[in-house]
Amino acid sequence: MATNAAVVSSRKSRLLSVDTWAVVAALLAALLIRAGVLTRIPW
Amino acid sequence: MAEAIALPQSRPAQPALQFFQLIPGVLLLAAVGYAGKLLERNVGTYAKAHHWTFPNIEYVLWAILIGLAISNTVGVPQIFRAGVATYEFWLKAGIVLLGSRFLLGDVLKLGGVSLALVAIEIAGAIAFMTFLGRAFGLRPKLTSLLAVGSAVCGVSAIIATQGAIEADDEDSSFAIAAILALGALSLFTFPLIGHALHLSDHAYGLWAGLAVDNTAEATAAGALYSDAAGKLAVLAKTTRNAMIGFVVLAYAIYWASQGQAKTVGNKAAFLWQKFPKFVLGFLLISVLATYHFFTKDQTTALANLSRWAFLLTFAGVGLRTNFREMRKQGLRPFAVGAIGEVVIAVFTLALVAGAGKLFGF
Numbered sequence: 001m002a003t004n005a006a007v008v009s010s011r012k013s014r015l016l017s018v019d020t021w022a023v024v025a026a027l028l029a030a031l032l033i034r035a036g037v038l039t040r041i042p043w
Numbered sequence: 044m045a046e047a048i049a050l051p052q053s054r055p056a057q058p059a060l061q062f063f064q065l066i067p068g069v070l071l072l073a074a075v076g077y078a079g080k081l082l083e084r085n086v087g088t089y090a091k092a093h094h095w096t097f098p099n100i101e102y103v104l105w106a107i108l109i110g111l112a113i114s115n116t117v118g119v120p121q122i123f124r125a126g127v128a129t130y131e132f133w134l135k136a137g138i139v140l141l142g143s144r145f146l147l148g149d150v151l152k153l154g155g156v157s158l159a160l161v162a163i164e165i166a167g168a169i170a171f172m173t174f175l176g177r178a179f180g181l182r183p184k185l186t187s188l189l190a191v192g193s194a195v196c197g198v199s200a201i202i203a204t205q206g207a208i209e210a211d212d213e214d215s216s217f218a219i220a221a222i223l224a225l226g227a228l229s230l231f232t233f234p235l236i237g238h239a240l241h242l243s244d245h246a247y248g249l250w251a252g253l254a255v256d257n258t259a260e261a262t263a264a265g266a267l268y269s270d271a272a273g274k275l276a277v278l279a280k281t282t283r284n285a286m287i288g289f290v291v292l293a294y295a296i297y298w299a300s301q302g303q304a305k306t307v308g309n310k311a312a313f314l315w316q317k318f319p320k321f322v323l324g325f326l327l328i329s330v331l332a333t334y335h336f337f338t339k340d341q342t343t344a345l346a347n348l349s350r351w352a353f354l355l356t357f358a359g360v361g362l363r364t365n366f367r368e369m370r371k372q373g374l375r376p377f378a379v380g381a382i383g384e385v386v387i388a389v390f391t392l393a394l395v396a397g398a399g400k401l402f403g404f
Contacts, residue, residue, distance in 0.1 A: 022135030023324035030140065030328060033344045034337060043347040 061125075068126015069355070072133070075113070075362065076354035079106030103266045103357050107230060110361015119362055130359020134259050135321040137352030138277055142328030143337065143345035145278065150329050153275070156402060157249065157282040160394050164253050165286060167390055168194035172383045179379050184210040184303075187294055188218035189376065193383050196284045196319075197222050197257035203287060203317050207295035209304045217373070221380035224369045226260035229384070230360075234267045245404040246395050248272035252279025253391040256384075259360050262353060281322055288317035 032038045083102040090097035113119065119127055142150075169190045176186025188210055192201045198219050205215040233255065237247040247268050255261035258280050265276025292313055298304035307313050332342055369377075398404075 017320065018132050019135055019320040022132050023139055023320050025132075026136040026139035026324055026328070029136075029348055030143075030331070030337075030345060033341050033348070038344065040340075041344040041347040041351070043350050 065126040065129055068123040069129055070126070071123045072127060072130060072355040072358045075109050075358035076106045078109055079358070080354065101267060102354065103263055106354060106357040107263060107361040110358050111364055114362050114365050115367070127359055127362045130259065130356050130363065133352040133355040133359070134262065137349045137356060138281060139321050139324035139328055140345050140349035140352060141274065141277055142325040143332045143342050144274060145329045147329050147333040150278070150326065153278055154282055156398060157252070157279045160249070160253055160398055161283045161286060163394060164391055165194045165290060168387050171386055175379050175383050179375055181375060181379060182214060184208060185214040185217055185376065188214055189221060189380055191290055191294060192218050192222040193256055193380065193387060195287050195290050197226060200287050200291065203291045204294055207291050207304065208298040217376040220369045221376045222256050223364065224377060225380050225384045226255060226257045227364045229255045230260055230264055230267065233264045237268050243404060244269045244271035245275055246399050248275025249279050250392055250395045251276040252283065253395065254388045258284060259356050263357050263360055266353065281325060284319045285322045287319060288314040291317050
């Protein structure tokens with residue numbers, strides 16, 4: 001599909017990969033929870 | 044992991060503007076996901092109060108169905124598309140946080156079993172898909188892309204391989220469309236087959252992680268069965284994802300030897316570049332949880348945060364799946380993919396059954 005070609009080129013042009021952003025964000029959230037800034041996350 | 048929706052490519056926007064462009068789509072993901080959660084809670088209660096017989100449908104399926112309904116009727120308006128494409132970010136963040144629910148010993152034990160099964164699955168899937176592609180007369184590089192997509196990690200692997208073997212964008216689009224369509228089908232077929240065969244959570248989770256191509260669909264297919272199966276599916280799929288660099292490197296070397304791709308210079312750098320970094324994040328959180336870096340309440344908070352991230356992912360799976368777009372790609376790549384997927388599903392089911400007898404699950 002046409003949009004898939006856009007996906008390919010958009011991924012090539014990223015400075016930091018989605019993987020790296022996701023790891024940074026998840027670790028930051030884990031640190032905030034550990035530090036007690038985020039105390040309770042309901043489900 | 045995959046998306047059929049992407050940022051417009053006309054001109055690069057400023058980082059701040061790019062960030063604000065994500066907000067409407069992320070809010071849509073949250074709204075669809077939360078609607079799924081509300082429906083799970085309320086539909087069952089309503090049906091029970093009115094003495095109706097209605098199956099208990101989990102939030103995972105509701106979120107996907109709502110997303111599919113929007114995407115395939117009114118469509119996803121342009122303003123939401125950039126944000127909807129972030130579902131891949133939420134998926135990977137969710138997997139990293141899920142590491143808190145695995146003790147390192149479990150990861151090593153289950154990961155070891157998964158690794159052995161993954162190695163067999165990858166070899167078998169690549170061999171069979173290559174045979175099928177040749178039998179159906181597909182272009183060789185399209186066959187390579189389909190083989191990698193089916194064997195390893197869906198769309199991520201296809202995109203990684205496309206760059207390495209210098210395949211056409213058109214071949215990549217064909218392979219991605221086939222893998223996405225089959226991933227969508229697996230969401231509905233895998234849980235039904237699992238229940239029909241009375242598979243344990245452990246066996247089903249391992250099977251979904253080994254056989255379903257995209258990480259988002261593998262996670263959803265696992266979660267549709269049970270929470271425990273979802274955990275196992277993520278672990279098996281993550282093990283499979285970790286192999287991506289080796290498979291892409293092998294294909295790059297093969298196509299370079301045919302004079303149809305650039306030679307790979309520094310192989311270690313190539314492997315690191317292709318390695319999915321979220322696997323390392325998952326392992327790090329698992330190590331921290333194992334050594335009691337987090338209290339019990341904090342571990343629960345991390346697990347719940349992971350569930351919220353997955354909720355956005357499942358909404359994105361539905362919203363980015365457009366069957367009309369997929370149909371435009373033609374029948375042959377889809378037929379090759381479909382036949383391949385059925386064979387791989389049966390093959391991996393037999394592998395899991397064998398491993399179950401050996402390791403007692």
